[in-house]
Amino acid sequence: MQGLFGVETANFGLVVHIGCGDDAGRFWQGRVDDLVLVEPDPERANAVRKWLDGGGSGKLVEAAVAERNGDGSFRRTSFGDLNSLRVPTGAMTLFPGLRSLESVPVKLIQPRNLLAARGAGVSSGRSALVVDAPSEVLLVLSDLDEAGLLDDFDAVVIRVAEVQLHEGGADLEQVEAWLTGSQRRIVWESDPADPDVRFALVEKDWKACNLRNEKRALELETIVSELRHSYSRMSEENRASLDQLNEEAGALTAARDQARAEAQAAQSSLDSMTHERDALNEELDRLRTEHDEATQAAQSSLESMTHERDALKEEMVAQQEANSKAAESAKNDLETLKQQVNELKAARDQTAKDAQANLAAFETMRSERDRLKAELEAARHRYDDQDQATKRLSAEIDALRDDNRLSLRIQRIAQADLADLQDRYAMLADEKRQLEQFLDGLAQKVIESEEKESLPAPKRTAGRTRAASKSTTKRAGTKNRAKPS
Numbered sequence: 001m002q003g004l005f006g007v008e009t010a011n012f013g014l015v016v017h018i019g020c021g022d023d024a025g026r027f028w029q030g031r032v033d034d035l036v037l038v039e040p041d042p043e044r045a046n047a048v049r050k051w052l053d054g055g056g057s058g059k060l061v062e063a064a065v066a067e068r069n070g071d072g073s074f075r076r077t078s079f080g081d082l083n084s085l086r087v088p089t090g091a092m093t094l095f096p097g098l099r100s101l102e103s104v105p106v107k108l109i110q111p112r113n114l115l116a117a118r119g120a121g122v123s124s125g126r127s128a129l130v131v132d133a134p135s136e137v138l139l140v141l142s143d144l145d146e147a148g149l150l151d152d153f154d155a156v157v158i159r160v161a162e163v164q165l166h167e168g169g170a171d172l173e174q175v176e177a178w179l180t181g182s183q184r185r186i187v188w189e190s191d192p193a194d195p196d197v198r199f200a201l202v203e204k205d206w207k208a209c210n211l212r213n214e215k216r217a218l219e220l221e222t223i224v225s226e227l228r229h230s231y232s233r234m235s236e237e238n239r240a241s242l243d244q245l246n247e248e249a250g251a252l253t254a255a256r257d258q259a260r261a262e263a264q265a266a267q268s269s270l271d272s273m274t275h276e277r278d279a280l281n282e283e284l285d286r287l288r289t290e291h292d293e294a295t296q297a298a299q300s301s302l303e304s305m306t307h308e309r310d311a312l313k314e315e316m317v318a319q320q321e322a323n324s325k326a327a328e329s330a331k332n333d334l335e336t337l338k339q340q341v342n343e344l345k346a347a348r349d350q351t352a353k354d355a356q357a358n359l360a361a362f363e364t365m366r367s368e369r370d371r372l373k374a375e376l377e378a379a380r381h382r383y384d385d386q387d388q389a390t391k392r393l394s395a396e397i398d399a400l401r402d403d404n405r406l407s408l409r410i411q412r413i414a415q416a417d418l419a420d421l422q423d424r425y426a427m428l429a430d431e432k433r434q435l436e437q438f439l440d441g442l443a444q445k446v447i448e449s450e451e452k453e454s455l456p457a458p459k460r461t462a463g464r465t466r467a468a469s470k471s472t473t474k475r476a477g478t479k480n481r482a483k484p485s
Contacts (some may be wrong), residue, residue, distance in 0.1 A: 012046050013125030016114055017063055018140060019133035019159075022047035025056045030059070033125060036114060040064035040074050041083050052328055061114060063107040067143070079196075085137055086166030094163065094196065098280060111140045112147040126154040134161040134197055135169025135404045138178055141202070145182060151408045156202040158281075160186070163196070183212065204408075216402045216414055220421070224393055227425060231386060234432060238383065242376060248446055249369050255453055256362045263355045270351050273344045280337050281388035287330060361452065368449060372442060386428060393421060 017024050020037040022044040028035050034121045035058030039045045045062040059445075064074055064085050076083050078099040082091045092098055128277060129150075131140045137158045144150040164171040179185060184202055192198040396417055403410050 010130050011125060014127040015130065015131040016128075016153075018111070018130065018136070019131065020044075020048065021132065024048075024130075024132075025051045025058055029056060034060065036061060037113065038063065038065065038109075040451075041076065041080060042104055042106075050402075061109065063109040065111050065133070065140055066108040067110070067139065068108060069110055069113065070108045071414065072106055072108045074105045075103050076101045082132070082165060084166050084169070086169050088165060089167045090161075090164040090169070090171075092167065094165065111143040112149060115149055117472075127152065128155040128157070129153040129417070131156075131158045134159050135164075137175055138170040142178065151204075157199055158202055159197060159199050161197045165197075167309075212356075213400070213411065213414065217397060218415040218417070220397050220400065220414075220418065223421060223425075224390070224397060226426075228394075230391060230428075231383075231390060235383060237377060237394055238435075244443070245372060245376060249372070252365050252369055252449070256365060259358045259362055263358050266351045268356060270348050273347065277341055277344050280340070284334060284337055287333075291327070291330060365449060365453075368445065375438065375442070379438075381429065382435075389424060393424075 014034045014036075014037070015028055015032045016027070016036045018038040018040050020039075020041075025037060025048055029450070031284065037058050037062045039048055040063055042062075042326065045060060045139055048056075048060050052058060064072060066072060066085060072085055074083065074085060076087065077088060077091070078097075078101060079095065080096070082088055082098060085108075088098065088100070114151075129144075131137050137160060141150060141156075156176070160172050160175050162168070162172050166304070178211075180369045181196070184204055187201040187203055189201075205256075400410075400414055400417065
C-alpha cells in the first residue's frame, strides 16, 4: 500500500483510514497532522486505544461505516480481516476453514459524517482516504461522492476483492463499473501480498472527463446557436412591427394634417360668412336709410300739397297702401336676415366646437404616438440587453472549453451555467410572450384610434357641404391605404 502514495515517507495533513486494524497507527505515526482511525472490531479498537494512550497521535472512531447512523450488529469470525456487518457468504466459499465466532453490538456511522467536524479541503497539507474494508468500498466511495467530499482527497486508496466476500458487499466488477461511471480509474499496487484482495489507487480519469466536458460544450454551443437564431428571428419580426408602426404613425400624421387643413378651411368659411353677414347688415342699414328718406319726402310732399289732398286723396291712399306693403315686405326681409344671421352664428359656434374637438383628437393621437414610440424604444433596449446576454454566454462557453481539463468542480460550474442558461431561455421566452401580448394590445389600440377617427362629423351649414364631402373622401382614402399595413 505504501508504494501507491508515490513516496513511502510522504507527509499528510489529514488521513482517514477506514478498517485500520490494530497496527495502522504505527504506520502513520509521525507522517500525519490529523489522523482519523475507524475500526468497528472491539479487540482491534482496544489495541488502537492503547497505542493512542501510549503516546500515539490521532482520533479513534469505534464504529462501522453504513448507509445510516445508529446501532448495528457486528459479525466476528476466526479471521479478523473478514469481520463485517454483512454475512460472510463469499468468504466461507473462498476460505472453507473460516468460522463465525460471535455478533457484538456496534455503532453505525455514515462515511460523510466522519468529516462533519473537519474537511479534507481545509487541511494544511495533502489529504488521503484509505478504505481497508473490501465489502464496504462502494458504500464509502458513493456516499462521499454524493456529499461532494471524495474529490477533496488528494489520494484515495481502496482494498478490492476479486469476488464478493460478504452478502451484498462489493467485488472487483462492481467497483470498476462504478469508477468508470464516475470518470475514475484504478491503479493497482505492483506486488500485492494477496492476489484475491489487493490495494489500488483511485485516480480521476481525465480523458473521460475531457470527453464529457467537450460533449457538454458542443451541446451548449448548439443551444447558443439556437438562441441566436431565435434572437435573429425575433429581431426581424420586431423590425417588421416597427416598420408597420412607423407607417401607422405616418398615416396618423397625415390624418392630423388633414384635420388641421379642414379646420383651417372651416375657419376660412366662417370668415367668409362673417363678411357676408356684414354686407347684409350694411344693405339692411341702406334700406332703412332709404325708407326713412322716402318717408320724410312723403311727409314733405304731404305738407306741401295739402291743397291737393282732396284731389289726390285716392292717390295718396293707394300710395300709403303701397308704402305699407313695402314696409311689411322690408320687415319680413329684416326678420329673414335676422334668422340667417342667427343661423350663421350657430354655424360659427358649431364650427368652433368641431375645431376644438378635432384639436383634442389630434392631441390624443399625438400623445398615443409618443407613448408607442416610448414602448418601442423600451423594446429595443430589451433586445439590446438580450444580445449582450448572448455575448456573455458565448464568452462563458469559450471559458468552459478552455477549462475542460479541470476536476469535478469545473463540471459542477458547467452544470450551473447550463441551468442558468435554461433559466435565461425561459425568461426570454416569457419576454417574447409578453412582447407578443403588447403588440396585440398595440394593434388593438391602433384599430380603436382609427375607429375614433372615422366617426361621422356633426352636420354643418349648407355653405360647408362641399368642403365636408371632400374631407370625408380624403379620410376614406387614407383609411383604405392604412388598412393593408
